[in-house]
Amino acid sequence: MKQLKKRIRNIPDFPKKGIQFKDITTLLSDPSSFQRAIDLMAHRHFHEGIDAVVGVEARGFIMGAAMAYKLGTGVLLVRKPGKLPFRTVSATYDLEYGKDRLEIHADAIRPGMRVIVADDVLATGGTMAAVAGLLDKLGAEIVECCFLAELTDLKGREKLKGRKVFSLLKFNE
Ligand code: AMP
Numbered sequence: 001m002k003q004l005k006k007r008i009r010n011i012p013d014f015p016k017k018g019i020q021f022k023d024i025t026t027l028l029s030d031p032s033s034f035q036r037a038i039d040l041m042a043h044r045h046f047h048e049g050i051d052a053v054v055g056v057e058a059r060g061f062i063m064g065a066a067m068a069y070k071l072g073t074g075v076l077l078v079r080k081p082g083k084l085p086f087r088t089v090s091a092t093y094d095l096e097y098g099k100d101r102l103e104i105h106a107d108a109i110r111p112g113m114r115v116i117v118a119d120d121v122l123a124t125g126g127t128m129a130a131v132a133g134l135l136d137k138l139g140a141e142i143v144e145c146c147f148l149a150e151l152t153d154l155k156g157r158e159k160l161k162g163r164k165v166f167s168l169l170k171f172n173e
């Protein structure tokens with residue numbers, strides 16, 4: 001795990017002062033690190049009857065698609081507003097300044113569908129809380145919220161209380 005952590009590049013003060021940005025491109029571009037990370041995130045779910053993996057735009061698509069391929073499921077997309085062509089349902093959530101919105105196709109989820117939701121980084125948890133709320137509304141059973149990395153100091157798990165949360169790599173800054 002130490003080796004995988006080292007593959008994530010820390011960029012201080014990006015995109016603005018005070019943020020320690022976890023650049024995952026350096027892990028993704030290394031074949032054995034990418035493969036190992038996805039294997040470790042996916043293998044725990046092999047016999048859990050997962051129906052689909054949900055990926056959150058944009059880096060969550062990479063995690064979600066690779067995990068879905070590994071698990072032999074489909075991948076469902078949660079996208080920024082205006083990107084999905086069919087009828088959508090959406091969730092609005094708070095950002096540091098202002099609000100944002102995420103959407104999913106209204107027919108993407110069958111009630112009772114067992115899903116994993118994947119994203120790259122758990123920071124404040126606002127994004128995943130909004131996505132999970134959206135999936136709840138559509139009747140999905142969320143088996144796990146799964147992240148490549150977690151910024152533990154930001155206490156994102158508190159926004160996801162009552163949900164199963166897994167992160168492969170933990171950073172305390
Ligand atoms: P949050 O809603 O605060 O948990 O933020 C989650 C989303 O923002 C994730 O999809 C990440 O891609 C991105 N993000 C937030 N903070 C960071 C960070 N320090 N480094 C890299 N990505 C981040």
